[in-house]
Amino acid sequence: MTMSQLSDFMLNAKNVYRNLPVSKLVEEAVKRGEGVLLENGALLVNTGKYTGRSPEDKFIVDSETIHDEIWWENNKPFSYRNFHNLLFRIQAYLQNKDVFVFDGYVCADPNFKKPLRVITEYAYQSLFARQLFLRGKIDEDFSPEITVICVPGFKADPKIDKTNSEAFIILDLENKIIIIGGTKYSGEIKKSVFSLLNYIMPGSGVFPMHCSANVDDKNNTALFFGLSGTGKTTLSADPERRLIGDDEHGWSDSGIFNFEGGCYAKCIHLSKEKEPQIYNAIKFGTILENVVFSRENRMPDYDSDFFTENTRAAYPVDYIPDAVIQGVGGHPKQIFFLSADAFGVLPPIAKLTKEQAMFYFIAGYTSKLAGTERGITEPKATFSACFGAPFLPRPPYVYAELLKEKVEKFNTDIYLVNTGWIKGPYGTGERINLNYTRAIIKAALSGLLKDVEYEKDPIFNLMIPKYCPGVPEEILNPKNSWKDKKAYDEYAYKLKNSFTTNASKYNLPAEILK
Numbered sequence: 001m002t003m004s005q006l007s008d009f010m011l012n013a014k015n016v017y018r019n020l021p022v023s024k025l026v027e028e029a030v031k032r033g034e035g036v037l038l039e040n041g042a043l044l045v046n047t048g049k050y051t052g053r054s055p056e057d058k059f060i061v062d063s064e065t066i067h068d069e070i071w072w073e074n075n076k077p078f079s080y081r082n083f084h085n086l087l088f089r090i091q092a093y094l095q096n097k098d099v100f101v102f103d104g105y106v107c108a109d110p111n112f113k114k115p116l117r118v119i120t121e122y123a124y125q126s127l128f129a130r131q132l133f134l135r136g137k138i139d140e141d142f143s144p145e146i147t148v149i150c151v152p153g154f155k156a157d158p159k160i161d162k163t164n165s166e167a168f169i170i171l172d173l174e175n176k177i178i179i180i181g182g183t184k185y186s187g188e189i190k191k192s193v194f195s196l197l198n199y200i201m202p203g204s205g206v207f208p209m210h211c212s213a214n215v216d217d218k219n220n221t222a223l224f225f226g227l228s229g230t231g232k233t234t235l236s237a238d239p240e241r242r243l244i245g246d247d248e249h250g251w252s253d254s255g256i257f258n259f260e261g262g263c264y265a266k267c268i269h270l271s272k273e274k275e276p277q278i279y280n281a282i283k284f285g286t287i288l289e290n291v292v293f294s295r296e297n298r299m300p301d302y303d304s305d306f307f308t309e310n311t312r313a314a315y316p317v318d319y320i321p322d323a324v325i326q327g328v329g330g331h332p333k334q335i336f337f338l339s340a341d342a343f344g345v346l347p348p349i350a351k352l353t354k355e356q357a358m359f360y361f362i363a364g365y366t367s368k369l370a371g372t373e374r375g376i377t378e379p380k381a382t383f384s385a386c387f388g389a390p391f392l393p394r395p396p397y398v399y400a401e402l403l404k405e406k407v408e409k410f411n412t413d414i415y416l417v418n419t420g421w422i423k424g425p426y427g428t429g430e431r432i433n434l435n436y437t438r439a440i441i442k443a444a445l446s447g448l449l450k451d452v453e454y455e456k457d458p459i460f461n462l463m464i465p466k467y468c469p470g471v472p473e474e475i476l477n478p479k480n481s482w483k484d485k486k487a488y489d490e491y492a493y494k495l496k497n498s499f500t501t502n503a504s505k506y507n508l509p510a511e512i513l514k
Contacts, residue, residue, distance in 0.1 A: 048184055052308065056164050089161070102117070105136050117144035121151050169192050186289065202399070202402060207399065211223045215241060225335070225337050235419075242324050257328045258327035263317055265315075334415065337357075348432055348468075349449070352463075356461070359512050359513070364387040417440065419432060432475070436470070
């Protein structure tokens with residue numbers, strides 16, 4: 001979308017508010033009834049019907065140019081004609097309405113930085129964009145490469161617009177335009193931009209990653225991949241290291257860099273004692289989504305899941321003490337794949353070969369617990385390719401090849417870490433002590449696991465260290481911690497079969513399957 005087309009798009013808007021400061025955006029949001037100001041300074045909004053992402057309403061515009069590059073088993077096509085018809089209807093919807101515009105950037109590395117424009121009808125979502133993406137010098141010649149248009153008040157008509165419902169998230173990857181409507185959940189803005197970057201970055205030799213990153217005082221960088229509940233945020237928030245970012249990064253031949261400039265943290269059961277960095281980041285300028293609050297003292301109740309368990313806090317990374325504001329780091333020395341294994345059969349830590357790394361990366365494994373969803377009576381294996389399948393336009397193997405290429409080139413060690421259960425499955429075993437997991441991560445980061453003796457697990461072919469400082473030796477090999485060895489084998493083979501079934505979907509090379 002050219003600058004003139006964007007000008008035409010907003011031509012008949014009532015007022016165009018461009019790059020307002022935080023205080024003015026908060027003021028506008030409160031004045032317009034979009035949210036309320038809490039005692040701790042945060043702006044609280046309720047997103048209504050949609051309190052999380054809506055994957056069934058997300059589409060990619062199909063065209064001859066990109067068709068063969070897209071992982072269509074994971075993405076739904078949308079016609080170019082229907083996309084433009086919907087775009088014109090949005091343009092008509094915005095006539096004589098106030099519009100908020102954020103102009104900024106994504107990708108902290110100057111070599112890959114891309115100008116971004118986010119057009120919204122709500123002030124709080126413009127604030128969200130300002131706090132989550134990168135800010136920088138903006139002049140009159142600013143020309144966005146990526147454009148997001150977010151109109152929650154516009155509800156699609158599936159019969160007319162060919163959408164799945166009133167909500168829609170549609171990505172035109174070819175022209176780098178994203179349109180979002182019918183949902184007020186701000187995470188759709190963040191994740192649709194991430195999806196677009198996952199499409200365009202591999203063409204520049206950059207490996208896009210759904211992970212957190214931190215660094216020590218010698219620029220030794222570490223990456224943490226993991227699905228929800230595996231401890232990604234907790235383990236990367238290390239007081240002895242500096243946070244680069246908590247969710248989205250790229251890895252180029254120069255090092256790693258944050259795609260964003262902010263954090264979008266879950267805050268269910270948040271406490272100052274357990275997660276002081278996130279707790280203290282919730283202040284003026286922070287947006288809280290769907291958190292219950294006291295009408296008397298205007299204080300949030302982080303333990304309540306009245307609206308959703310997916311309560312969120314959005315704030316810039318500079319709200320975290322000693323964060324790496326530049327958003328860049330060196331090549332990672334270590335990568336951790338975190339899995340909360342409720343079967344209790346994966347070791348607390350295992351060192352992976354490059355082929356195993358590709359296998360477990362494509363798997364993106366964790367497990368759901370009995371009782372968390374209707375019908376789940378025992379642990380259930382859950383797979384999300386590359387630890388972020390909903391955000392992958394390209395087939396998983398494209399990203400796995402980039403992982404292999406970077407790891408080989410920069411000699412990175414990769415570890416599989418089980419943050420879940422030991423001594424038995426969920427219900428009979430116990431969750432591994434967080435202090436043990438922290439000791440494991442610390443030992444790997446310091447290089448203490450390079451020279452210890454390893455043994456091979458015969459079921460998963462994983463290399464397990466026989467010794468790790470600060471961790472009882474009897475729990476390092478999971479089978480040793482089970483009283484019923486036969487039951488261990490049954491659960492282990494059951495999980496192994498789940499891995500094999502999942503891998504069969506991807507037509508992987510024999511050396512990786514082996």
